Amino acid sequence: MSASDSSSEKTRFELLDPDVRLMLAVRDGDAAAFEKLVEKHQGRLVTVLEHLVGNRSRAEELAQDVFLRVYRARERYVPKAKFSTWLYTITHNVASNAVRKKSTRKEVNLVSSPSGSMPVRPLDTMAKDKSALIPTRMAAQKEMADLIAKSIDSLGPRQKMAMLLNKVEGMSYNEIAETMELTPQAVKSLLSRARMNLREKLAPYMNTGNLPTGVATELDD
Amino acid sequence: MDDETQEQDFQILEELTAYLDGELSQEEVDRIERRLGEDPDYRAEMKSLQATWDVLDALPATEPGNSFTKTTMEIIVGDAVKRSQKKASSLRYLPRAAVLILIPVILFGFAFNRIRQNQTLPDRQLIQNLTTIKYHNQYTQLGNQDLDFLIQLIDSQLFDLDPIFENEIAESDPPQIPSELNQRRDYIESLDIEEKLELQDNLALFEALNERERKARIQFDQKIQNHAQKNELLSVMKAYSDWLFRYSNENKNQSEVLEFLQFLNDASSNQEKVAAIKKLKDDQASRKFLTDSKSLSGAYGQWLPSGNDAERVFQWYEDLVEDHSQEIRDLFPVAIRKYEKRVGKSPASQIRLNMMVRRKPIPVMFAFLLAKNRGEMLELFLNDAEVELFLPILSSESQRQFASMSLDRQKNVLMDWIEAANKSKLEASFDRLSSLESSLTKSERDRLTSLSTEEYRKRLMLLYRGRYNTKDPVEEIDEILEEWGESSNRLGFRPRRFNN
Numbered sequence: 001m002s003a004s005d006s007s008s009e010k011t012r013f014e015l016l017d018p019d020v021r022l023m024l025a026v027r028d029g030d031a032a033a034f035e036k037l038v039e040k041h042q043g044r045l046v047t048v049l050e051h052l053v054g055n056r057s058r059a060e061e062l063a064q065d066v067f068l069r070v071y072r073a074r075e076r077y078v079p080k081a082k083f084s085t086w087l088y089t090i091t092h093n094v095a096s097n098a099v100r101k102k103s104t105r106k107e108v109n110l111v112s113s114p115s116g117s118m119p120v121r122p123l124d125t126m127a128k129d130k131s132a133l134i135p136t137r138m139a140a141q142k143e144m145a146d147l148i149a150k151s152i153d154s155l156g157p158r159q160k161m162a163m164l165l166n167k168v169e170g171m172s173y174n175e176i177a178e179t180m181e182l183t184p185q186a187v188k189s190l191l192s193r194a195r196m197n198l199r200e201k202l203a204p205y206m207n208t209g210n211l212p213t214g215v216a217t218e219l220d221d
Numbered sequence: 222m223d224d225e226t227q228e229q230d231f232q233i234l235e236e237l238t239a240y241l242d243g244e245l246s247q248e249e250v251d252r253i254e255r256r257l258g259e260d261p262d263y264r265a266e267m268k269s270l271q272a273t274w275d276v277l278d279a280l281p282a283t284e285p286g287n288s289f290t291k292t293t294m295e296i297i298v299g300d301a302v303k304r305s306q307k308k309a310s311s312l313r314y315l316p317r318a319a320v321l322i323l324i325p326v327i328l329f330g331f332a333f334n335r336i337r338q339n340q341t342l343p344d345r346q347l348i349q350n351l352t353t354i355k356y357h358n359q360y361t362q363l364g365n366q367d368l369d370f371l372i373q374l375i376d377s378q379l380f381d382l383d384p385i386f387e388n389e390i391a392e393s394d395p396p397q398i399p400s401e402l403n404q405r406r407d408y409i410e411s412l413d414i415e416e417k418l419e420l421q422d423n424l425a426l427f428e429a430l431n432e433r434e435r436k437a438r439i440q441f442d443q444k445i446q447n448h449a450q451k452n453e454l455l456s457v458m459k460a461y462s463d464w465l466f467r468y469s470n471e472n473k474n475q476s477e478v479l480e481f482l483q484f485l486n487d488a489s490s491n492q493e494k495v496a497a498i499k500k501l502k503d504d505q506a507s508r509k510f511l512t513d514s515k516s517l518s519g520a521y522g523q524w525l526p527s528g529n530d531a532e533r534v535f536q537w538y539e540d541l542v543e544d545h546s547q548e549i550r551d552l553f554p555v556a557i558r559k560y561e562k563r564v565g566k567s568p569a570s571q572i573r574l575n576m577m578v579r580r581k582p583i584p585v586m587f588a589f590l591l592a593k594n595r596g597e598m599l600e601l602f603l604n605d606a607e608v609e610l611f612l613p614i615l616s617s618e619s620q621r622q623f624a625s626m627s628l629d630r631q632k633n634v635l636m637d638w639i640e641a642a643n644k645s646k647l648e649a650s651f652d653r654l655s656s657l658e659s660s661l662t663k664s665e666r667d668r669l670t671s672l673s674t675e676e677y678r679k680r681l682m683l684l685y686r687g688r689y690n691t692k693d694p695v696e697e698i699d700e701i702l703e704e705w706g707e708s709s710n711r712l713g714f715r716p717r718r719f720n721n
Contacts, residue, residue: 167277191238192231195273
């Protein structure tokens, strides 16, 4: 009996999630299907990792590591959840290990561009938006990006992960719970705390009008 | 703030967060919305939390660089190669299966999607180890680098001439790579872009090997390059590699493929390996022949050749046709004249016959002769001596069955087999083409004959496929049908053509 027809649960995921079907094709030897999965998920995966490790080139390396692990595990793949849940379970492990190793080595948290040539905050890519071509707007967006990035950085690793899965990947509490091996109630608490902490960081600017000009414009928009 | 208040505040925070995230039941949503309508502080708390989350919407999705996918896939290919080769060196089980399944599938899966850029190839490694890199995939397919295995493959003649897979006929003249290093750069420059890209891919895979593996590859390559039978070794290696690649890629039954690869891997000697390959090739040939022959119209004799017999029968047919090719050429125009005299000359059939003769001489002419002059062909091909010579090529069981028939019956069965074997070489059945053509109206036929020969052939074949096959370009057929109006129903096209 093949893994794909062993239960109605699996059939449900196969039916509902096109990525599960792609991954099953990968399991059956279709390498082009894997390339499609990489293309589809790389953007969000690198975004999540970039905020988790604070470094773009490191995030890309880790994303490649995640995809490599997924590929290595293809033969054992059994669809028990949405593909993204499985992908981010692996991502969670890879990122946790990376953060742990990093803190053990007591590295300085330098944020750099992929080329390593200049320090850049991950969110400065906002400046590449077409609407960001006006210099003052660009500067404001840069400030905004820095502000958000700092606020996110201030969250604990689990809050940060839960927040990113919710915000970037659009996962439900149950999916986040499965990904992070927590209960849905624990996810609810994590996200509430994350929201509270972020509000604390952003509130001085939002409530007192001390928000940098550009940021205020963004919020007004 | 006391603990109780703190606890209450956090409960509010949690429920509002869940509310904003759409994680509550309808009942809870109703309760919260009632309170939001009544309690301004509660509403302000919700708005503040919402605003915080909304700020994060400014998070842009990161777009990795253009090369991210390509680099990722290269890492995965490199890893797959390393892992399979590591297994090969440490385990007797799985290595070949892993190498054979992974490499062709991965490389071909990605080959078409790769960003193709003409890049300058890294010089030193490539120039120094050009031959090793050039034959990288073939060496990988071989698994353990074993010259004796290649020599036995040459001796087996299994890859000299393969009547079923014509593409794998060994190259008699493999490309000559200069042995002088200073000439190699010019050689590389002279290659076309596809060849350069292939070298580039091979180089990446070669560099993914560890140092010990690279060294072993280089040594094996040197043995081949300096061998007296170098060309034969390279030819047989290519033919074997192509055959294995096609087998592992085209066979839908992957467990059968793995079983075969496992068998090869477990074989205790090269003789055993070669015997397994021969058996598989025999099976492939007979399957093809049997599949083709089953669709032969008319009687097919009392029993079908099976197993190894099928390949032998097929080979016998090939030899027979080759021996009689001149007679076929001589007889064909005579047969056509007779045919035209009987049925009346039509410009379309004249063109068709001329065109077919130019394109597929022997099998097409032979098919025509078999269809129109079977008796004469039987006399020509199957004299008593020939039948007697045929018998020993069969297995003893088949010989016993065959010998139990009368000579006439034997000859008729053999003619059926000849027809089946010949048909397996044809793109279209002559009878079906004739039937299709005769169902055309005069104006349709005139329309066809007004076209160039190539265009005529193309259209006729499209119509043919539209009527008899299922895997052909629907749009093109539809175009013709549209142009022809009512023809489709009369010509008996499959209904699915009109569902698109």
